[in-house]
Amino acid sequence: MQISSRFTLAIHIFACIDTFGSEYKVTSDFLAGSTNVNPVIIRKILGQLKGAGLIKVARGTGGAAVTRPLSEITFLDIYNAVECVENGELFHFHENPSTNCPVGKNIHYILDDKLLRVQNALERELAAITLADVKRDTEKYLNTENSENS
């Protein structure tokens, strides 16, 4: 199974807030238009990002804004915020290995540390990428487009 699109959606949302936030009010409808995803889904993700303290969302008046510098928000912050994996465990284990079989009885002792190594490698890389990296490349592609049009 793939990691939920909530993750890429969340990054898309941040890119929009940064690109359009000064010009437009970035609402769930606005974001639904850019992502082509239902506004209720967007609001749910906005709620998770808000819960993690990464953005603030204005009730009533509307619009989302980032709470801290983009260089201080990592992909791991976002990944954790939108709860991509159940109880933070990347690998799903078969539920009830036999307690009679010597291998089944010990399979968690045997495997857990190795699976954790892999999960740590994933999270380490997620932590090494920030929204500042996204901003840099977003500007690069938007500028390319502008100069092509001119």
Place this chain on the structure above:
Amino acid sequence: MQISSRFTLAIHIFACIDTFGSEYKVTSDFLAGSTNVNPVIIRKILGQLKGAGLIKVARGTGGAAVTRPLSEITFLDIYNAVECVENGELFHFHENPSTNCPVGKNIHYILDDKLLRVQNALERELAAITLADVKRDTEKYLNTENSENS
């Protein structure tokens, strides 16, 4: 979403083949007993491992055996064999980002390289762990158990 339990099941299967293969015939029913998972599920995984050339399975007579030294089978080999993620892409993307929005139009250009970095980190760590590591720890835990009983 978590990575399918087919992955941990496959490793469990290899641990059983190595531990019991010389003593018993390791059939899908035997493995179903150790993992507490339906034998048809086991056979499907055995089929995928066979398709990847990691094991051979005896029709008719029954039983599975490894085709090469455990130190030459990595977690990545197994991960790929059991097809944990669709088209080899770890991250699921929202399907139709707007082509009108400058961000939506470029979101793949902006993100794909970063997601690939993360996926590569995961796969690099998977490739660094082999079934020889599993065998070593399996023997460690089985011996601990034996000495406790004596």
Place this chain on the structure above:
DNA sequence: TTTTAATGTAACTTCCGTTGTTACATTCGA
């Protein structure tokens, strides 16, 4: 050659997470 035990696979079901959708109470500025 027949029996037996096992694999390979089709077909169907159950379960659960994801995503979409409608509806509406709540909020807050104008």
Place this chain on the structure above:
DNA sequence: TCGAATGTAACAACGGAAGTTACATTAAAA
């Protein structure tokens, strides 16, 4: 007070994971 937006509940549609039954096929052994 009005209007635009959020927050959230409730439900549906979809798809993959995993379970289950059934059976044709295989190959060794009796």
